[in-house]
Amino acid sequence: MPEKSSKLVKIDKTDRRILEQVQQNGALTNQELADKVGLSPSPCLRRVRALEEAGVIVRTVTVLDHKKLGLSLTAIILIGMDRHTPERFAAFEEQVAGYPEVQECYLITGQDADYMLKVVVPDMDHYHHFLLNRITRIQGVSGVHSSFVLRRVIDSTALPLGYLS
Template identity: 45%
Template sequence: MRQIDDIDRRIIAAVQENGKITTHELAERVGLSPSPCARRIRMLEDAGVIKGYTAIIDQKKVGLPVSAFASIKLERQREEDLDRFAQAVARWPEVADCYLMTGQRDYLMRIVARDLEAYEQFLKDKLTRLEGVASIETSFALGQVKRSEVLPLL
């Protein structure tokens, strides 16, 4: 893909702010006519820069007020163990985010749940049954200070 230029950055910033913006509105905002703007959007999508569009849902209002952060240590860090863990996590809808980490722990996950009992059930039925998990440490969020999907494209 070609380098991302200033117009691409403005397009990305605008769709990050409002994923429902029309091509016409976006074109006006970034100073292009609709056809070239649509081509640029398509190029950004085809290149994987824009990976998709989604709605940001208030997890409390849909009955999932609990955010648990679980630090996972595996018994071994072999490629097949890491792959098995990643494949399992990808199937679990309770896992909102999961990162492979450096440091003392191998993974950091954010799990959403309706209450502590639901998290406990997730832990017992899924996470602790996964082969190769050596330890799990969980912290619970008391509140959310900031959450953003908007990247600072300066």
């Protein structure tokens, strides 16, 4: 999936405070958000909508506890492709986009791999099935190297907004 425009959006300190709050809790009501950032509700809502329209706020999600849902195994998979063509990459990306086990997929450089996937499954049996019946069956996959997460040391979706003016 191609990334959206990377055109920089100018934000001020109030926008940054709004973004910091919604990254921590996307379920805040507009009134709660306005109170936290020191605005009245109407200007707060206008700013949030402007950030959404500018593509800064892409979507609001709920983060689930994977272990409480029985998804105890996280794997990082490095995948090599046999040919480096736009068609081969597009076909691979379209295929993995349909796999609910894949949380993240990156086209990478600097490794002996072309893609890095983050995959969440219940256990090693499910991982084995996923690897053999899905990943290795994608046309063009020429190499797979798996690593397994022992412990999540930092697991954040928040962006570092301190760099913004």
